[in-house]
Amino acid sequence: MVRDRFDLVIAGVGGQGNLLLSRIIGETALRSNIDLQISETFGAAQRGAAVVSHVRLGKSYSPVVPFGMAQALLALEPAEALRQSRFLAPDGLALVNIKPIMSVEVLSGRATYPSLEVIRNLLSKLTSDLHMFDAQGLAVEAGDPRTVNLVMLGALDACSVLPFRTENLRNSISSLVPSNMIEVNLKAFDLGRVALLRLVKLEPSDSALLS
Amino acid sequence: MVPLERTLTASAVGERALLMTNQAIARAAIEAGVKIVTGYPGTPTSEIIETLALVADSLGIHVEWAVNEKVGLEIASTAAIAGVRGMTVMKHVGLNVASDILMVLGLSGVNGGMVIVVGDDPGGWVSQNEQDSRLFARMADLPMFEPSTPQEALRMTLRAFELSERLKLPILVRTTLKVSHSSGIVTLGPIAKSKTKGEYVKDTSRYYVADVVAQARHEWQHKQMQQARAILKSLNLNPLYLKKSQKLGIVASGAAYNYAAEAVRNLNLQHKVALLKVETSHPLPDDKMKKLLRSTKELLVVEETEPLMEDHLRMLSYELPQGHHAIIHGKRDGALPETNELSYEIVASRFSRLTGVRQRQNKVESDARLAIAEAVPPRGWTLCAGCPHIGTFYALKMLARKTTKGRIANLGDIGCIGLAALPPLENVDSSFCMGSSIAQASGLAYAGVDLPIVASIGDSTFFHSGITPLIDAVVNNAHVCILICDNETTAMTGHQPHPGIGVSATGKSTRKVEIEDVVRAIGVEHVETTNSFDIIETYRAIDRALKHDGPSVVISKGRCAEITRREARKLGAALLSFVVHSEKCKGAACMVCIREFGCPAIIWNGASGKAAIEPSLCVSCGLCADVCVFRAIGPGLSS
Ligand SMILES: Cc1ncc(C[n+]2csc(CCOP(=O)(O)OP(=O)(O)O)c2C)c(N)n1
Ligand code: SF4
Ligand code: SF4
Numbered sequence: 001m002v003r004d005r006f007d008l009v010i011a012g013v014g015g016q017g018n019l020l021l022s023r024i025i026g027e028t029a030l031r032s033n034i035d036l037q038i039s040e041t042f043g044a045a046q047r048g049a050a051v052v053s054h055v056r057l058g059k060s061y062s063p064v065v066p067f068g069m070a071q072a073l074l075a076l077e078p079a080e081a082l083r084q085s086r087f088l089a090p091d092g093l094a095l096v097n098i099k100p101i102m103s104v105e106v107l108s109g110r111a112t113y114p115s116l117e118v119i120r121n122l123l124s125k126l127t128s129d130l131h132m133f134d135a136q137g138l139a140v141e142a143g144d145p146r147t148v149n150l151v152m153l154g155a156l157d158a159c160s161v162l163p164f165r166t167e168n169l170r171n172s173i174s175s176l177v178p179s180n181m182i183e184v185n186l187k188a189f190d191l192g193r194v195a196l197l198r199l200v201k202l203e204p205s206d207s208a209l210l211s
Numbered sequence: 212m213v214p215l216e217r218t219l220t221a222s223a224v225g226e227r228a229l230l231m232t233n234q235a236i237a238r239a240a241i242e243a244g245v246k247i248v249t250g251y252p253g254t255p256t257s258e259i260i261e262t263l264a265l266v267a268d269s270l271g272i273h274v275e276w277a278v279n280e281k282v283g284l285e286i287a288s289t290a291a292i293a294g295v296r297g298m299t300v301m302k303h304v305g306l307n308v309a310s311d312i313l314m315v316l317g318l319s320g321v322n323g324g325m326v327i328v329v330g331d332d333p334g335g336w337v338s339q340n341e342q343d344s345r346l347f348a349r350m351a352d353l354p355m356f357e358p359s360t361p362q363e364a365l366r367m368t369l370r371a372f373e374l375s376e377r378l379k380l381p382i383l384v385r386t387t388l389k390v391s392h393s394s395g396i397v398t399l400g401p402i403a404k405s406k407t408k409g410e411y412v413k414d415t416s417r418y419y420v421a422d423v424v425a426q427a428r429h430e431w432q433h434k435q436m437q438q439a440r441a442i443l444k445s446l447n448l449n450p451l452y453l454k455k456s457q458k459l460g461i462v463a464s465g466a467a468y469n470y471a472a473e474a475v476r477n478l479n480l481q482h483k484v485a486l487l488k489v490e491t492s493h494p495l496p497d498d499k500m501k502k503l504l505r506s507t508k509e510l511l512v513v514e515e516t517e518p519l520m521e522d523h524l525r526m527l528s529y530e531l532p533q534g535h536h537a538i539i540h541g542k543r544d545g546a547l548p549e550t551n552e553l554s555y556e557i558v559a560s561r562f563s564r565l566t567g568v569r570q571r572q573n574k575v576e577s578d579a580r581l582a583i584a585e586a587v588p589p590r591g592w593t594l595c596a597g598c599p600h601i602g603t604f605y606a607l608k609m610l611a612r613k614t615t616k617g618r619i620a621n622l623g624d625i626g627c628i629g630l631a632a633l634p635p636l637e638n639v640d641s642s643f644c645m646g647s648s649i650a651q652a653s654g655l656a657y658a659g660v661d662l663p664i665v666a667s668i669g670d671s672t673f674f675h676s677g678i679t680p681l682i683d684a685v686v687n688n689a690h691v692c693i694l695i696c697d698n699e700t701t702a703m704t705g706h707q708p709h710p711g712i713g714v715s716a717t718g719k720s721t722r723k724v725e726i727e728d729v730v731r732a733i734g735v736e737h738v739e740t741t742n743s744f745d746i747i748e749t750y751r752a753i754d755r756a757l758k759h760d761g762p763s764v765v766i767s768k769g770r771c772a773e774i775t776r777r778e779a780r781k782l783g784a785a786l787l788s789f790v791v792h793s794e795k796c797k798g799a800a801c802m803v804c805i806r807e808f809g810c811p812a813i814i815w816n817g818a819s820g821k822a823a824i825e826p827s828l829c830v831s832c833g834l835c836a837d838v839c840v841f842r843a844i845g846p847g848l849s850s
Binding site: 013022030035037038041042048049050060061062082109111112113122 | 227228229231360389392393394395396466469470472473476477554555556559579580582583586587588589590591592593595634635805806809811813814815817825
């Protein structure tokens, strides 16, 4: 393990599959004998509300990550990265999907959605370890736009911050998604890994990719 | 990975699983050999029933969504009177509804273990209020456990069953939103074989609870609670971490304990502060509390949401010689906020202030935080695209404009219909508690309010507590229109079935209770059923109903769009989208579909200055085609 504790905040919008991600990481931790706690905020039954999961690996007491303590923020949606940014530790790792999902307030003209440049600027005041990329495009490339969550997980894994091996994560993915969806989810995961490695200019050898 | 069903039924003792608190409570009930489990939907505890429903048949457990919490408690506790183990599950406000029977159960007692799980919502994030159920345990004088983690939830729920059977008293388990929805690693225990067949023994000295019986049983209950104190003391509960030199003590329970323990670690206060984790909210651990009061100079009590332990400590301190006990800090002296949810940040900053230990500062300047807060676009609650309630309340809104005063009093109720109070519909006036709308409408009518009066209520809520006030309206001939919004589900809490659906909690088909039959049987003379997705028809139906001199009922029927969406997904069918024909759209001069109607799938295209429809959100309900008088909206062609 990189440190004895790892705090992650996953930000998204209802329907993006936050909960699956915390489950995959959680089950992997369980198999790896790493203590963990998860706290989830999923509002009412309506679609489109903000959803946030806190995943705490290693010994912690509160399932909720204290402000400014998360080593990583995984944002499946750019505005949600802003909304949950108060949890990110100074110079923590921020991975952000750049495909916005407009809220009703924005769609009806009652609020404005900040541009990606504005979002990037604001987030870069909090951390230099910021990576914004088109996870949505990669999900489509993987074969299903709903696999954005797995693309993001792949990117996180490529950063080598999680205290378990890629193979263990892939195993958890295979056992947690419906059998007819395993292939596309693993493909999304791999595309996310490659994309992140490219972003940080570490061209991986193919074997490293699958390690 | 082990599927949830396997984990729930696994007999492998010592196996570890990742479970949410609600799932851990379900597992505890299984380990206890529970026979009957009832509940009514409500965040944060709904998942307990949903989890048990997965394995109810294979384990032979009767799991049901009761019509309301009172019925749920009556069923499960009476099964426990017959000697089998029972459990009932509800959210905090559900206990208000169930409280009538709760207050008597301590007198009659039970025979099989009976556990009442209640989920509080500090801050009222998903409820009409915040309310502290620990006060109910005290009022009913029944033991209550309060876990902080999934593992504790399992352990304490199991204990609650055992203790209940020993004391013959029902036992409460209290969680809060943050605890209920947290997950962690849980070690499974053995599954007990409990009684599977109830027996009925007539015993009027216990079960005919009135005057002398009630008096005798009240004495009995007090004896049982004395015994409870002794038993709880002998169990290894309420851990106290106290060292000699510690001047400051913390008393905390539930989620607040998690924040406190985290703050103690993060501020490195382990050697400086003593910590009492309270796991029995009633009866409180007096001995340990007194010990802490005697050993420290200052005490901070961290609890959600009422100062229950704080006041109790203050009371205990009177039993100690003056000047020989700690000063008590908490909500009463403003050390901690008196209302709303606590957080790690609030707790840690109070610890920091009391101990002088500085918190590690977050380096980011507040300007950056401020700029971010300003830039984040709101993403609030809304009705879903294609929600039947949009049709119903748009019709009502248009009708209101045509009335003499241009206004209809529309008393709302709990559930998704309440979201029609938000812009742009802004139609529902109020929301109090389950079923209140109908009697509130009658109240306005009898008060002589000179407006057309409507009570809007969801289908599940109608069954829960709308029938009795409707009878009242009929008997007293209240001139009100009751608008029952039948979306074929209990939507807001996650689409649970209700008596009008014909499906049980475990997914089996059951006898269906037709709302219209109920309403007619009560004696409502004017009853109409209308299609929520037909605005004109709904408008006319409500108009006619309001003209009826006396109580009338309009049942606006239309399936919840979330269910439509899910079914389409299951079938792999694409939902076609409606489209705006931009050449017919009048643009900024009109905007009725956005400013008045407000289906979230209709968006404003700033570039073209016309409305548009977001195909990924649209469910082709067709409502908007009626809203646009220029006929600019219509069904799209298949893509
Ligand atoms: C006494 C009580 N029990 C449970 C709840 C939780 N609750 C909130 S909304 C709701 C669902 C209402 O369903 P329905 O009346 O069918 O309206 P819908 O959401 O489907 O429009 C429930 C059960 C509550 N607020 N009060
Ligand atoms: S969940 Fe159903 S009833 Fe609730 S807002 Fe969405 S469509 Fe309407
Ligand atoms: S048809 Fe119109 S009202 Fe219905 S979901 Fe689509 S855009 Fe919304």
